[in-house]
Amino acid sequence: MADSENQKFCLQEVLESFKSCLSPEKEIYIEHYVSGWKGLVKLLNSLGSLFGFISKDAVSKTQILMNFLKSENGPHYATVQSMVKFELDNKLVDVDKKGIYPESGCRTLLRLHRALRWLQLFLERLRTSKEDDKTSVMCRDAYNESLAQHHTWLIRKSAGMAFYSLPVRPAFFEVMNVGTPEQVVDVLGKAVPLLCEVYQITEELYQKHNLLDLP
Numbered sequence: 001m002a003d004s005e006n007q008k009f010c011l012q013e014v015l016e017s018f019k020s021c022l023s024p025e026k027e028i029y030i031e032h033y034v035s036g037w038k039g040l041v042k043l044l045n046s047l048g049s050l051f052g053f054i055s056k057d058a059v060s061k062t063q064i065l066m067n068f069l070k071s072e073n074g075p076h077y078a079t080v081q082s083m084v085k086f087e088l089d090n091k092l093v094d095v096d097k098k099g100i101y102p103e104s105g106c107r108t109l110l111r112l113h114r115a116l117r118w119l120q121l122f123l124e125r126l127r128t129s130k131e132d133d134k135t136s137v138m139c140r141d142a143y144n145e146s147l148a149q150h151h152t153w154l155i156r157k158s159a160g161m162a163f164y165s166l167p168v169r170p171a172f173f174e175v176m177n178v179g180t181p182e183q184v185v186d187v188l189g190k191a192v193p194l195l196c197e198v199y200q201i202t203e204e205l206y207q208k209h210n211l212l213d214l215p
């Protein structure tokens, strides 16, 4: 595991990354988008081995996108918009057939995009929760409403088991490294609309190009 994945999680830092990923023209910078996910993986890694398979998948997907960014085609992968244009223009996406480009930027980002919807729903539940509400239930409900429909039975069962081991709400708030519960709620109040905006821009772009069901 890379050093950066072992570092302490900080919600504020994740928020900054997702903030920086939006250009004034509302393009989404992939580097900052990935950096937001890397920040989240730090939290995942602190939750124990039951979350290992989720962390592994998230790391692998961020790595695929980082590799594109560092490749000779890197400039085309600067934003989600330029990546979609480049991969579609050059027929690098499995729009019709399955399995030719199993690691295209578009399908890889789509997986993270779907996970962003889960995150948005989960954080909104956390933000409006009461002290003794169960994080496992909030997480499960957000998952069932979003990512679950894209996952196999086995993944759904494994994710469900991992959710049971989530820390209780006060301990979870501690891990966020923000301060008092009131401060956490305040930061979550800023994070949710921001994630919502990033999600919506991506959703509309993918919808326009018929990319929402990429295999």
Ligand SMILES: CCCCCCCC/C=C\CCCCCCCC(=O)N[C@@H](COP(=O)(O)O)[C@H](O)/C=C/CCCCCCCCCCCCC
Binding pocket: 011, 040, 041, 043, 044, 053, 054, 055, 057, 058, 111, 112, 114, 115, 118, 123, 139, 143, 147, 150, 151, 155, 159, 166, 176, 215
């Ligand atoms: C204030 C912060 C609090 C929340 C912190 C959350 C930290 C979460 C960090 C990362 C989330 C994981 C993102 C996972 C991406 C999953 C992408 C995906 O759907 N992959 C599946 C499909 O990929 P392909 O096979 O088509 O390439 C893949 O099959 C999935 C594998 C792993 C299972 C993913 C389960 C996701 C459950 C939602 C995350 C729960 C984390 C709970 C932590 C509070």
